[in-house]
Amino acid sequence: MHFSQFYIVSHPRPVRESIEHYRRMLDANPFTTVEHGMGFEAFTAQQAQEDTLPSRVQRAAADYIGGHPDEVALTDSTTQGLALIYNGLTLKPGDEILTTTHDHYVHHEAIRLAAERNGVSWRRIPLYDAPAAASGEQMVERLRHAIGPRTRVVGLTWVHSSTGVKLPVRALSRVVTDVNRTREEHDRVLLVLDGVHGFGNQEEAVAELGCDFVAAGTHKWIFAPRGTGIIWAPDKNWGLLRPTIPSFYSPEPFTAWEDERPPKIPTRASWISPGGFKAYEHQWAMADAFEFHRRIGRKRIAERIASLNTLCKDGLARIPRVKLLTPRDSALSAGIICFDVAGQTPNETVRKLLERKVIASTSPYKVSHARLAPSLVNDEREVEAALHALRDIA
Numbered sequence: 001m002h003f004s005q006f007y008i009v010s011h012p013r014p015v016r017e018s019i020e021h022y023r024r025m026l027d028a029n030p031f032t033t034v035e036h037g038m039g040f041e042a043f044t045a046q047q048a049q050e051d052t053l054p055s056r057v058q059r060a061a062a063d064y065i066g067g068h069p070d071e072v073a074l075t076d077s078t079t080q081g082l083a084l085i086y087n088g089l090t091l092k093p094g095d096e097i098l099t100t101t102h103d104h105y106v107h108h109e110a111i112r113l114a115a116e117r118n119g120v121s122w123r124r125i126p127l128y129d130a131p132a133a134a135s136g137e138q139m140v141e142r143l144r145h146a147i148g149p150r151t152r153v154v155g156l157t158w159v160h161s162s163t164g165v166k167l168p169v170r171a172l173s174r175v176v177t178d179v180n181r182t183r184e185e186h187d188r189v190l191l192v193l194d195g196v197h198g199f200g201n202q203e204e205a206v207a208e209l210g211c212d213f214v215a216a217g218t219h220k221w222i223f224a225p226r227g228t229g230i231i232w233a234p235d236k237n238w239g240l241l242r243p244t245i246p247s248f249y250s251p252e253p254f255t256a257w258e259d260e261r262p263p264k265i266p267t268r269a270s271w272i273s274p275g276g277f278k279a280y281e282h283q284w285a286m287a288d289a290f291e292f293h294r295r296i297g298r299k300r301i302a303e304r305i306a307s308l309n310t311l312c313k314d315g316l317a318r319i320p321r322v323k324l325l326t327p328r329d330s331a332l333s334a335g336i337i338c339f340d341v342a343g344q345t346p347n348e349t350v351r352k353l354l355e356r357k358v359i360a361s362t363s364p365y366k367v368s369h370a371r372l373a374p375s376l377v378n379d380e381r382e383v384e385a386a387l388h389a390l391r392d393i394a
Contacts, residue, residue, distance in 0.1 A: 001385060006161075006335055008226060015285055017288075020281075022280060034280060053280075053283075054284070057284065061230050070268065075230060076227045078194055078196040079106040079110070081229050083113070089240060091118040094120070099123070099124050100125055101125065105364070125146045127167070131163035131325050134327055159196075159198045161363060163325055192214075197220070201301065205298075213232075214233070223292060224286045240267075245274035246276075247270060247274065248276070301376065308383055312383050314328070315384070319394050326338050338370070347362055349393065350370055352389075353386070356392065
């Protein structure tokens with residue numbers, strides 16, 4: 001029984017079939033498939049850019065996100081997306097990046113590398129102390145008090161894989177909006193969100209959260225092919241980034257290279273999408289993962305995952321010697337449930353569950369916990385079976 005599909009997913013049938021379709025095309029005629037599929041003919045005005053397969057992916061992603069295709073950059077992971085954002089921002093000595101103590105290694109490391117490169121400082125704050133007792137009001141107030149006059153970027157994570165806590169992102173984004181009312185446009189605070197563990201299991205549309213940039217891998221809750229992801233930002237914000245990696249997704253940088261001139265600014269989302277040859281059958285099949293979600297329905301998916309997680313959390317809370325760490329309130333949790341078993345390390349708990357055919361995980365942090373993550377691949381029977389296994393080992 002798989003309770004760690006949030007880590008990296010099995011491909012559902014429509015996605016597997018799409019990957020196989022593009023793989024056959026690539027194997028039969030690799031040059032023509034890539035040349036036409038990527039729209040390289042558009043670079044010489046022989047093809048419309050909107051006819052390309054990456055454009056199809058952008059349209060599908062934008063429809064799910066609630067934005068416009070031109071607001072979506074394609075990446076291979078959350079890690080790459082965060083690095084492209086932070087490295088691309090134009091920051092100056094004296095500026096500060098504010099983040100939290102709860103974020104994943106890749107978020108902190110993307111910030112650290114960008115801070116060193118730009119000569120800026122960065123700082124981490126706790127938004128809550130005990131995750132089970134976290135409250136939206138507490139998190140809002142802590143962020144409000146932490147933003148200082150030098151703060152130029154706030155980095156948050158929608159759902160913490162360390163604790164299972166889901167941030168009230170809209171309320172936190174309003175804090176940033178309030179701060180910006182007294183700032184000039186060039187000095188406003190930008191909100192960067194690692195959205196990966198809310199993207200695909202929440203009813204809220206990313207474009208409505210109030211963030212300036214959102215990075216998310218799509219090979220987790222979205223059920224897209226492995227090695228895929230997106231960055232979303234409002235159109236006006238892409239001009240704030242400098243591309244890090246040469247792009248194959250827009251004619252303008254290529255034409256500028258031919259004409260021996262800089263590209264005509266502002267930067268567009270497509271300029272941020274890293275070039276280089278890809279596992280194209282995986283990237284192009286992303287569109288079918290978003291279509292898979294559309295057919296089921298965002299609301300149905302969110303309600304189903306919330307229902308299974310509530311069943312699991314309520315069951316965990318009743319087991320003696322098990323300490324539930326994730327909030328039981330669905331407003332403050334999503335699809336990841338963290339817990340401890342008295343007298344056991346998280347690794348011991350996960351090993352004992354595996355012996356009972358329950359695939360759980362541990363959180364990769366200095367303070368680690370065992371995790372279960374009921375998702376679309378599970379049902380009530382499997383949740384009850386996992387709880388039964390925990391009663392046996394607790």
